[in-house]
Amino acid sequence: MAGVSTKAIKNRIRSMESTKQITKAMEMVAASKLRRAQAQVLSSRPYFEILYSTIHDIVDANRDFSSPYLSERKGKKVAYVVIAGDRGLAGGYNSNILKLVMADAKDKEATVLPVGKKAVDFFNSKKIPMLTANYAHAESVSVGDCFTMANNLCKRYLAGEFDEIYVAYTNFVSVLSQTPLILKLLPLSRSEEAAKSTVNSDMLYEPNPEEVFEAVVPEYLGGIVYGALCESRAAEQAARRTAMDSATQNAEEMIADLSLKFNRARQAAITQEITEIVVGS
Amino acid sequence: MxxxxxxxxxxxxxxxxxxxxxxxxxxxxxxxxxxxxxxxxxxxxxxxxxxxxxxxxxxxxxxxxxxxxxxxxxxxxxxxxxxxxDKIDVERADASQMRAKAVIADKNSTSTEIRMAEARLKRALIRKNVANLK
Structure with a gap:
């Protein structure tokens, strides 16, 4: 009887050890990918910050004209660009962002543009209309893809298919902390202080304000989506690294626990054998 | 100045x-x-x-x-x-130019393909011109 239980424990230890090896390997892969993604985020961040602030400066300073990109519409048709990962085993990375989108889209007519396999699968199962499922592989989406996406969205926005456009992504705060966020892309709204002031701007638009906006807004969208993608990629690797690190630790704890049980069972078996021999002689 | x-x-x-x-x-x-x-x-x-x-x-x-x-x-x-x-990859621009020309010359290309190829060709030519200026 004792023999059977030691054997079972031994099997469990062995399987736990192979699990630990896998999680350890995944952690190391994520760590090396994270280093690359982190470098990319740091090098591209100035672009998005400047792009964002420049566009908002222009919007705040604008008194000269109105553009469909600037006017708020009352409709409820909303488009979300949702950036998630291709694979699971990354802690709460995928579920956090998807939950946030579902909560935000509750009483709106939402259409999504999912990036990453997990997002595509999720919205498929929820039967939420998708613009395209072409970006099911988040790791291979390029800058060019982001600009194509942005042009497409702008065209549909101008055609009145959507009243608002958002991007949902995970902000890479640090290696240990990532926060899911929803950022409004369109319409561009004026900040509150700017709305109060009535000073005329002396901005020169070359050739004219409408054309500048028509050309610049898709660029802006594309740039911001690409930035969000970079942030999300780094956040995914960071989340996976943390999740796999704690999985490895848990496996180690369990192995230690099981080894102790195994040794106790082995000792008990030996003691029993000795007792049997002593009694028998 | x-x-x-x-x-x-x-x-x-x-x-x-x-x-x-x-x-x-x-x-x-x-x-x-x-x-x-x-x-x-x-x-x-x-x-x-x-x-x-x-x-x-x-x-x-x-x-x-x-x-x-x-x-x-x-x-x-x-x-x-x-x-x-000095950072332009001339070989890449050359390759891109060749590919774009092939698409434009191909009678089976769709109009979108041709438009994209033309843009690519233009980019490649600009890169090569600029690379020659250094």
Whole structure:
């Protein structure tokens, strides 16, 4: 009887050890990918910050004209660009962002543009209309893809298919902390202080304000989506690294626990054998 | 010559941050030159060559897409791609030119394919031209 239980424990230890090896390997892969993604985020961040602030400066300073990109519409048709990962085993990375989108889209007519396999699968199962499922592989989406996406969205926005456009992504705060966020892309709204002031701007638009906006807004969208993608990629690797690190630790704890049980069972078996021999002689 | 603070940032990183004396870029409606003390302005960029004068030295670059803005004396260039003449990969531009030409010559190409190939060809030609200027 004792023999059977030691054997079972031994099997469990062995399987736990192979699990630990896998999680350890995944952690190391994520760590090396994270280093690359982190470098990319740091090098591209100035672009998005400047792009964002420049566009908002222009919007705040604008008194000269109105553009469909600037006017708020009352409709409820909303488009979300949702950036998630291709694979699971990354802690709460995928579920956090998807939950946030579902909560935000509750009483709106939402259409999504999912990036990453997990997002595509999720919205498929929820039967939420998708613009395209072409970006099911988040790791291979390029800058060019982001600009194509942005042009497409702008065209549909101008055609009145959507009243608002958002991007949902995970902000890479640090290696240990990532926060899911929803950022409004369109319409561009004026900040509150700017709305109060009535000073005329002396901005020169070359050739004219409408054309500048028509050309610049898709660029802006594309740039911001690409930035969000970079942030999300780094956040995914960071989340996976943390999740796999704690999985490895848990496996180690369990192995230690099981080894102790195994040794106790082995000792008990030996003691029993000795007792049997002593009694028998 | 008076200088002005210039920032050139692309999605790939900061390309330049410092004082420049002059910048000429190709906008959608033609070349636009900016010197110190320019009026606040903003213009979308086309595809073309950018010339930046830093410390009296002319530097050339291939600059494609994006926008340029001058606000309160400081100029920000936000192109989609920006490559200094000495960093241009001429072999890649050559390969891209060949591919684009093949698509345009192919009678079976659709109009979108041809349009994209033409844009690619133009980019490749700009890169090669700029690379020859260094």
């Amino acid at each position: 008076n200088g002005f603070p210039l920032k050139i940032v692309t999605p790939d990183g900061l390309q330049f941050d410092g004082i420049a004396e002059e910048i000429v870029v190709r906008t959608t409606t033609g070349d636009l030159g900016i010197l110190a003390g320019h009026i606040n302005c903003i213009a979308p960029l086309g595809m073309g060559q950018a010339t930046v004068v830093i410390d009296g030295q002319k530097k050339y670059a291939a600059c494609i897409g994006g926008m340029i803005s001058s606000v309160n004396g400081s100029v920000t260039l936000l192109p989609t791609t920006f490559e200094w003449a």
